[in-house]
Amino acid sequence: MAISDDFSVSATGDIRHVSGATVYSVLALHAWLQDLADDTSATGNDLINILAPNPSKLDGPRDVAVASRLNLLAYGSIVYNLDDVAAQFINFGSIKQDSANVQYSGLKTIGGIVPGSPIYVVQNGVKLTRF
């Protein structure tokens, strides 16, 4: 499956996970958004084309060997953003959005774990989610 099958982008910039279990890299997300942005017209539920403002900007060059730092951009009523669900299917990098008021930093598991073991993300003593 391609990333375009698993995510959607609304006309107001909402990037949402719609199907699949594949986890994509931050760089893949950026490349997909940029690929859409030079299209002459939007297709399906991916509502980005050349009429739309630029959705994303990398800090630094595209480099598959290192984790990427991505900025999702905002223009008035169009604010490109992930929600927490969508962010669970993005890795290998960090994302800033809403003028850096919202940030998704990469999580990294250290060392090996038993296959099938659950991983919990806890913030301030409260479980955010489970992988």
Add this chain to the structure above:
Amino acid sequence: MANKQYRWRGLVSAQAEFGNAMLALACIPGSGKKILIHSLEVHPLNRAGGTGDCHTALVRCVAEGGRSIKVSPRDTTSALPGGISVRVEGAASSIQSPSLMENVRPQTINPGSNQLLPRIGPSTRYISDEWMSFRDGDTQPLVIRPSKSIALLSVTRAAGTTTRGQRLVDVKGTFICNGNTYDFSTFAAAVGEDTSIISIANNSSSSVVTLKRLLVTECGSRDTPYLQLVQLGAIDPQSLADPTVRLTPIPMDTAYGAMSDSIAMLMSNVAVRPASGLPQSYLTEGSGSAIRGFNYLHAKDFAGPSLFAIFPEVTGIRGSLQSDSCVSGLSNKTRNIVSPGSPIVLRPGEAVGLCGATETAASTSYVTTPGWCCFDIGITCSVEPAAIPTISVTGMIEGSRYRVERIGDGSLVADGVAPASGTLNHLYSVFDTTENMRLKVRNASGDPAYKPVELTFALTSSGITIPIVQEQD
């Protein structure tokens, strides 16, 4: 909407103030627009022969339309109260009957006489000092109260009696308002039944107009002016600021809106200067500095650089039973002196005028009047950008998608895919060329991918060239 076309048709008096242009059209400096004159129709209205009478009536009515003329206070500190206007060549409705006064005059200009001999018709006093007094002190003046108006109409009354309309008349009047005295004097045209030769409208809130004098003098001769359409050097600045000489063209499409004063001005009876400065010779040779009179051709005997010379003096008079003839016909096509051919183009700062020309070489003294006539004029012109600006974008990577759009509404100006040359040249042929725009260039679907380029710019009538550099993402 790269082109807006306008038309004006109306009456002009060739002898209104001789030396002025009957009609002038100026393209305003700095407008960034050019004017194309597609047609200029000239149709003399004088008529010879026949047994018609000049029949006029002074009535109370609702005065409508026409154009305002200047009203002069006898004391310059006494400005005319707002809402009071004197207008010529308009219309009237709600005409009260009976009329206040009527006047019938037999035709006075003898068609068998020398056509070149000016003859002045009789003076017709409607409300004169003499009439006012009636040699007694009991006659009250005519009072025009707020929301009231009067008009002098050209009328036809009896069967078999034709209105000898389409004549030029000299109108003078005096009225008192708020204790101040005002005068007006103009040439006007009597053009047809129930049209208003002159009207006085009182649309003020409380001022009262007391008419003291109204004199109407038929004037003119059977000869007509020599006309020339010439390029003008300048239009008198005071005339440019005078709303009473301004004519208002009608847009051919209401979506165009009114013709802007910052682009073009159409005027009648304005002082002008020839394109090449003073007339070439305005003193008669061998004379004691006798003035020749102006010659807008900058040469004698019509050999100068006029766009058109028109000699309607013989053919310009319509016979009694003839329909339109001379330079005109029944259609605006046949009376058009510009067509066929390319339109006359006025660039910013240029102007043309329809002027009278004296026959300066006829004798050792200048020719006083080249004729008296009233003309029906029609002009069609269009306004478009003086130059079509080009939006040039260079340096694009082949295959990049570009889009130029207006910032105001995001509407498309140009889009496409960059060719191998990496260059876009787009002719921006719309009416208003000063606009803020946005350029987007994107190429991120292949390998290598490039960072998007987005920038804004202000397009002017000079066009713009935008070199860009696309950086790999």
